[in-house]
Amino acid sequence: MWVPHFHQSHGKDRSRPQPKTDEEYKRALGTLPVIDMLKSIGSPPTDWEDWVSRDPGDPWFDRFGFLHEDSTIDIPALFVNSWYDVGAADALHQRRVFSSRAASPAAREHQHIILSPATHCGTTSLEAPTVVGERELGDARLDCWQIYLDWFDCWLKEQPDRIERMPRVQYYVMGRNEWRAASEFPPVGVELQRWFLRSGGNANTRLGNGTLDIHPRPGGERADVFAYDPGNPVPFPGVQGGNSRGTTLGARDYQEIELRQDVLCFTSEILGEGVEVTGFVKAVLFVSSSSPDTDFVARLLDVHPDERAYDIVDGILRVRYREGFDRKVMMKPGEIYRIEIDLDATSNWFPPGHRIRLEISSSSFPRFDRNLNTGGNNWDETEWEVAHNTVHHSAEFPSYVLLPIAGK
Numbered sequence: 001m002w003v004p005h006f007h008q009s010h011g012k013d014r015s016r017p018q019p020k021t022d023e024e025y026k027r028a029l030g031t032l033p034v035i036d037m038l039k040s041i042g043s044p045p046t047d048w049e050d051w052v053s054r055d056p057g058d059p060w061f062d063r064f065g066f067l068h069e070d071s072t073i074d075i076p077a078l079f080v081n082s083w084y085d086v087g088a089a090d091a092l093h094q095r096r097v098f099s100s101r102a103a104s105p106a107a108r109e110h111q112h113i114i115l116s117p118a119t120h121c122g123t124t125s126l127e128a129p130t131v132v133g134e135r136e137l138g139d140a141r142l143d144c145w146q147i148y149l150d151w152f153d154c155w156l157k158e159q160p161d162r163i164e165r166m167p168r169v170q171y172y173v174m175g176r177n178e179w180r181a182a183s184e185f186p187p188v189g190v191e192l193q194r195w196f197l198r199s200g201g202n203a204n205t206r207l208g209n210g211t212l213d214i215h216p217r218p219g220g221e222r223a224d225v226f227a228y229d230p231g232n233p234v235p236f237p238g239v240q241g242g243n244s245r246g247t248t249l250g251a252r253d254y255q256e257i258e259l260r261q262d263v264l265c266f267t268s269e270i271l272g273e274g275v276e277v278t279g280f281v282k283a284v285l286f287v288s289s290s291s292p293d294t295d296f297v298a299r300l301l302d303v304h305p306d307e308r309a310y311d312i313v314d315g316i317l318r319v320r321y322r323e324g325f326d327r328k329v330m331m332k333p334g335e336i337y338r339i340e341i342d343l344d345a346t347s348n349w350f351p352p353g354h355r356i357r358l359e360i361s362s363s364s365f366p367r368f369d370r371n372l373n374t375g376g377n378n379w380d381e382t383e384w385e386v387a388h389n390t391v392h393h394s395a396e397f398p399s400y401v402l403l404p405i406a407g408k
Helices: 002-009 022-029 048-052 059-064 088-100 105-109 144-157 161-165
Strands: 077-082 111-116 169-173 178-182 191-198 211-213 224-228 264-267 275-289 295-303 309-318 337-350 355-361 387-392 400-406
Touching: 077 088, 077 144, 088 105, 088 111, 088 337, 105 111, 144 161, 169 275, 169 337, 191 355, 211 264, 211 355, 224 355, 275 295, 275 309, 275 355, 295 337
Parallel strands: 077 111, 111 169
Antiparallel strands: 169 178, 191 211, 191 400, 224 387, 264 355, 275 337, 275 387, 275 400, 295 309, 295 355, 309 337
């Protein structure tokens, strides 16, 4: 998704022509090596090559002044993000650092956040009914411009009345389709609950026997195996044109994608009572691979009675970084490793009659670049190998998704 961003915004020579068709972008996104993506469509010089050729922990990134856990903040802030934008969890973490590292009471006590169900930068333009991608979510309209005026009146004109009454956290509960107010996020009363992955060894596709259960497996259980071929990655649905080339806008129905053999599906029983998930979601998996390095993608979905399966949150881990971005640790073929995948943050009500599903795969292209499974640099390679990846779930290796359950 960074390809159009670099091409359109970071070009050092604006006289170069921009790609005019989706086909040009698709050609760029499919280019190997990755470092030549922009070059393949005649892009002007950018920092793309520097970004993709460096490890996440490279000191080169320090020049950009990114926020650190030990940063000192002395300014009130209003964060605005959304569940279908990139990084709602990042905004929440930033708010936490701004508050915990505040240099004054005014800064510490005035860290506010608004979390809508919108897509990127879409909170101010929500309509009724609110349709986000393919999902209808009630009426989520919020008078953001008045909130912004009140905010600046408070800090620039010393007129604090409305801001003093504004909740520290405002978030939209999808499914219930209502705004909530809280002093923190996750709100008080949320409990973390493990939902365990189980199957008879054939969780491939949504038609397989993968289940999601609050009860762990008491003994042994057959693991699930799938072949990840970088030449035929799992597609990221809804790729669109315009400024969103390479990305999607909002929730999508994953029914068709879940018929692929390289997508494992673990689905709960039909819910007799509704379940609200509000907070940070994490998948803890025990995995092995035939390759020295590969990716694992985890995705939480809301499955409707008619089988529509809308994505709620997802995340990815390049397994070489399972011990941190400051080191690369390759896998040994067949050895089992514990990994954690952060799936961002959300607030979603799964009503009675729906089901909760966790998808596991090794790609979501072109949202994420393809791991070529070689253990090499990846950004400068043109050859790949097929990885045979395994997800283990048993009493000894209890893979699960950690759900923040509200209202229990």
